[in-house]
Amino acid sequence: MNSSPSPTKPARVTSFDVAERAGVNQSTVSRALAGSPQVTAATRDRVLAVAKELGYTIDQRASGLRTGRIDTVAVVILQRPEDKQSTGNPFYFELLGSICEAASERGLETLVSLQSETGALSGDYVKRGQADGTIVIGSARNSDAWQYFRELQQSEERLVFWGSPFEDARWVRSDNIAGGKLATRTLHQRGYRKIAFVGPLEAGPGQFAERFAGYREEIERLGHNPIQASSYPDGDRSAQGYHAARELLQQHGDIDAFFAASDRLAFGVLEYMQELEARIPDRFGLIGFDGMSAGTVCNPPLTTVAPELPEAAEALLTAAIDGQAPASQRVGVKLVERASVRAAPA
Amino acid sequence: MNSSPSPTKPARVTSFDVAERAGVNQSTVSRALAGSPQVTAATRDRVLAVAKELGYTIDQRASGLRTGRIDTVAVVILQRPEDKQSTGNPFYFELLGSICEAASERGLETLVSLQSETGALSGDYVKRGQADGTIVIGSARNSDAWQYFRELQQSEERLVFWGSPFEDARWVRSDNIAGGKLATRTLHQRGYRKIAFVGPLEAGPGQFAERFAGYREEIERLGHNPIQASSYPDGDRSAQGYHAARELLQQHGDIDAFFAASDRLAFGVLEYMQELEARIPDRFGLIGFDGMSAGTVCNPPLTTVAPELPEAAEALLTAAIDGQAPASQRVGVKLVERASVRAAPA
DNA sequence: CTGAAAGCGCTTACAG
DNA sequence: CTGAAAGCGCTTACAG
Numbered sequence: 201m202n203s204s205p206s207p208t209k210p211a212r213v214t215s216f217d218v219a220e221r222a223g224v225n226q227s228t229v230s231r232a233l234a235g236s237p238q239v240t241a242a243t244r245d246r247v248l249a250v251a252k253e254l255g256y257t258i259d260q261r262a263s264g265l266r267t268g269r270i271d272t273v274a275v276v277i278l279q280r281p282e283d284k285q286s287t288g289n290p291f292y293f294e295l296l297g298s299i300c301e302a303a304s305e306r307g308l309e310t311l312v313s314l315q316s317e318t319g320a321l322s323g324d325y326v327k328r329g330q331a332d333g334t335i336v337i338g339s340a341r342n343s344d345a346w347q348y349f350r351e352l353q354q355s356e357e358r359l360v361f362w363g364s365p366f367e368d369a370r371w372v373r374s375d376n377i378a379g380g381k382l383a384t385r386t387l388h389q390r391g392y393r394k395i396a397f398v399g400p401l402e403a404g405p406g407q408f409a410e411r412f413a414g415y416r417e418e419i420e421r422l423g424h425n426p427i428q429a430s431s432y433p434d435g436d437r438s439a440q441g442y443h444a445a446r447e448l449l450q451q452h453g454d455i456d457a458f459f460a461a462s463d464r465l466a467f468g469v470l471e472y473m474q475e476l477e478a479r480i481p482d483r484f485g486l487i488g489f490d491g492m493s494a495g496t497v498c499n500p501p502l503t504t505v506a507p508e509l510p511e512a513a514e515a516l517l518t519a520a521i522d523g524q525a526p527a528s529q530r531v532g533v534k535l536v537e538r539a540s541v542r543a544a545p546a
Numbered sequence: 547m548n549s550s551p552s553p554t555k556p557a558r559v560t561s562f563d564v565a566e567r568a569g570v571n572q573s574t575v576s577r578a579l580a581g582s583p584q585v586t587a588a589t590r591d592r593v594l595a596v597a598k599e600l601g602y603t604i605d606q607r608a609s610g611l612r613t614g615r616i617d618t619v620a621v622v623i624l625q626r627p628e629d630k631q632s633t634g635n636p637f638y639f640e641l642l643g644s645i646c647e648a649a650s651e652r653g654l655e656t657l658v659s660l661q662s663e664t665g666a667l668s669g670d671y672v673k674r675g676q677a678d679g680t681i682v683i684g685s686a687r688n689s690d691a692w693q694y695f696r697e698l699q700q701s702e703e704r705l706v707f708w709g710s711p712f713e714d715a716r717w718v719r720s721d722n723i724a725g726g727k728l729a730t731r732t733l734h735q736r737g738y739r740k741i742a743f744v745g746p747l748e749a750g751p752g753q754f755a756e757r758f759a760g761y762r763e764e765i766e767r768l769g770h771n772p773i774q775a776s777s778y779p780d781g782d783r784s785a786q787g788y789h790a791a792r793e794l795l796q797q798h799g800d801i802d803a804f805f806a807a808s809d810r811l812a813f814g815v816l817e818y819m820q821e822l823e824a825r826i827p828d829r830f831g832l833i834g835f836d837g838m839s840a841g842t843v844c845n846p847p848l849t850t851v852a853p854e855l856p857e858a859a860e861a862l863l864t865a866a867i868d869g870q871a872p873a874s875q876r877v878g879v880k881l882v883e884r885a886s887v888r889a890a891p892a
Numbered sequence: 893c894t895g896a897a898a899g900c901g902c903t904t905a906c907a908g
Numbered sequence: 909c910t911g912a913a914a915g916c917g918c919t920t921a922c923a924g
Contacts, residue, residue, distance in 0.1 A: 214917060225895045230919060238893065261611040261675040262917035265900045270607065290839060293639040300660045309676065312658045314646045329607040330655065467843045474845055493636060497813045499820055499845040560901060571911045576903060584909065608901035611916045
């Protein structure tokens with residue numbers, strides 16, 4: 201009478217169950233499900249039918265224990281300790297989205313870990329058998345965390361960084377120099393004549409510094425001098441952008457365009473422009489960096505330099521999983537035209 | 547002479563290695579690392595020291611195979627098929643962030659899967675031994691996908707939905723009715739007198755319909771009639787919001803406020819307002835729903851009703867992992883005041 | 893082409 | 909308090 205599933209046995213269906221029902225050996229079930237050419241089409245079909253009937257599915261823990269592979273990539277997103285509880289930088293989630301998609305196309309799952317506190321850092325997913333490789337992306341400002349991962353890279357081949365502040369590491373980055381040039385050249389082509397750079401040039405060879413280098417190179421090629429703010433407040437990027445725009449305009453009344461080293465900085469610039477009731481793109485041009493989708497909802501929508509996310513995801517995955525990519529690698533950038541820059545002259 | 551790690555043996559360190567070096571049995575190592583009270587403090591310390599020295603770490607595949615737990619929650623994010631390659635709805639990533647944090651506090655890892663194509667749906671992470679429970683979040687518009695997961699829920703206890711379009715399912719949702727009332731009441735209190743609802747009321751008892759119900763209830767309590775657009779174009783939420791605002795204003799010239807059923811709809815309304823050069827919040831009030839961080843960069847920043855994300859994450863996790871939460875559950879909402887609504891009268 | 897068996901690295905009764 | 913052993917569910921040489 202009691203045909204309802206007994207509470208004592210949740211009854212995991214194993215390959216032995218399938219084997220018994222299909223009248224073959226368990227090893228044959230394993231081969232059939234793996235699509236081994238060693239097994240007859242007839243046998244395989246029978247096994248597959250039974251497997252489907254019983255709702256059998258390979259246990260990845262057992263499979264992974266045996267093969268050494270777990271078909272998973274771990275992605276750790278480093279946040280600033282202050283970003284705890286807030287959403288952190290949405291750009292990282294956009295990159296994460298691309299990684300998930302690229303991973304899925306390779307038949308990999310994606311394990312995601314948000315980390316911020318120095319004490320709770322953990323990157324040995326490969327050693328723990330939870331992933332075949334690890335990607336670390338995140339804020340260059342959490343330098344304690346980066347230090348930890350940099351050391352980890354000594355002993356772990358399958359670990360790669362996006363946006364790490366170190367040169368001596370395996371990383372993937374935007375082609376920041378090309379991006380800086382592209383933004384600057386675009387602004388100049390659209391008729392802006394005094395183009396300022398917005399972005400704190402923090403410790404070491406960070407991404408902002410590279411974007412500045414591209415800007416500077418292009419500005420000098422055009423026969424001008426680079427212009428940048430003298431200091432930046434602590435706080436979020438938006439506040440920094442706001443203050444920089446104000447300071448720059450106070451000191452150089454003839455500035456007519458800004459290249460912001462990140463979209464979040466650009467949002468701050470935009471905020472100041474709005475306070476000034478300055479018309480964009482007529483009076484001022486503005487280009488950001490990152491291609492964040494939030495830039496579609498600001499007013500005007502933000503023109504920005506965006507890394508090729510699918511390319512970035514591929515490069516990161518290859519480096520993390522295969523573990524034998526070139527030491528470091530840059531991905532291309534493109535201009536995402538929205539509305540904070542005048543149209544090209546006809 | 548050849549002391550460099552031989553390429554043939556990547557040499558995984560196991561509990562047997564630790565045991566040998568510490569001069570104990572492997573089972574003692576296991577107990578020591580599990581913090582079992584059965585093991586002497588002295589023994590435990592020795593084992594822990596050796597483990598650290600050798601860089602030993604428990605293999606989760608083996609551990610999970612033995613215990614049946616894997617200490618991981620799977621999160622599948624359903625996207626509209628069209629959203630492939632785009633970023634999809636950023637709100638889901640904000641919720642994902644909260645889930646990751648809550649999971650991490652429970653000592654769980656988070657497996658993330660972006661799914662869109664009907665053929666490639668997969669939710670049996672528990673059966674495959676990859677997770678102890680599964681959370682599905684995502685667009686109600688991908689109804690084929692929801693149908694798949696709804697059926698899966700018949701056979702899988704540890705599966706819970708955020709925002710599913712079905713009533714007969716285990717889900718967690720915002721208290722949409724309270725949220726609709728809150729938005730409407732707020733607009734009325736701030737002096738707006740003709741408040742329209744923006745949002746397509748799609749098939750079945752979706753979240754938008756609940757938000758509308760809350761709006762309607764409050765509007766009627768205030769002695770007014772609900773106002774809504776007659777039709778919505780296909781396309782993204784922003785375009786829908788734009789068209790609804792235009793239609794509403796054409797038909798009801800005296801509208802002075804909008805409650806949009808989602809932030810993305812609200813961004814579309816905002817876009818139309820900008821075209822009109824209508825001043826917000828003076829001429830029109832606007833409240834969205836979701837609490838998306840992108841709402842901080844639009845102009846003016848968007849006042850919105852936000853679900854309590856940490857509470858949502860806790861409820862989802864409890865339902866997914868423990869598998870014995872109430873059949874369905876609502877989480878509280880709050881008003882996030884930004885600048886698209888007038889200040890409260892003094 | 894299929895079967896019998898070993899073993900991946902753990903946890904946990906079972907003895908002592 | 910510690911050890912010896914079984915077993916979680918697979919994959920894959922090894923036989924035949």
